[in-house]
Amino acid sequence: MTRFPLVGSLFLAVGFLSGNLPAVAEPLVGIASVVDGDTIEIHGQRIRFNGIDAPESAQICSDASGRKYRCGQRASLALAELLKAHRPTSCVEVDRDRYSRIVAVCTAGGIDIGEWVVKQGYALDWPKYSAGFYARAEREARTAKRGMWAGSFDKPWVWRKDH
Incomplete structure (x- = not known):
């Protein structure tokens, strides 16, 4: 899914006319294994999803009844089910993080995995990195009380800071 199709098309047209076409990264394609709710591995490469943040595996949330559960583990399991049902996974690198992981x-x-995880309530739009790209998916999950939105939780970036 292209975020800015008109801008991208214009950029390529200008590049074509000037003879300076940018190098386009080839997608990394393969059977993904889940590291956690926002990170996978393909062919030995760690890949973090761009613009989202899922709870850590040790993070505890409360469900609608106030019962505690490992929301990071639940996010990982849901992601694993999605990836098992829809193979292969294809990732296009957009950056590298401070740990040198691919951000993609x-x-x-045909499903944007980051959007799906947020829409199911297993991750949040991370405005610091997303420019609000997944904000609509997050609002949809919150309104429907899906995943973490059914109960209470700390935002993953706040939880990490405190732990």
Whole structure:
């Protein structure tokens, strides 16, 4: 899914006319294994989804009844089910993080994985990195009380800071 199709098309047209076409990264494609709710591995490469943040595996949330559960683990399991049902996974690198992991937009079966995880309530739009790209998916999950939105939780970036 292209975020700015008109801008991208204009950029390529200008590049074509000037003879300076940018190098386009080849997608990394393969069977993904889940590291956590916002990180996968393909062919030994760690890939973090661009613009989202999922709870850590040790993070505890409360469900609608106030019962505690490992929301990071639940996010990982849901992601694993999605990726098992829609193979292969394809990721296009957009950046590298401070740990040198690939930061990418990934799809599986035509589904934007970052958007899906946020829409299911297993991750949040991370405005610091997303420019609000997944904000609509987050609002949809919050309104429907899906995943973490059914109960209470700390935002993953706040939880990490405190732990």
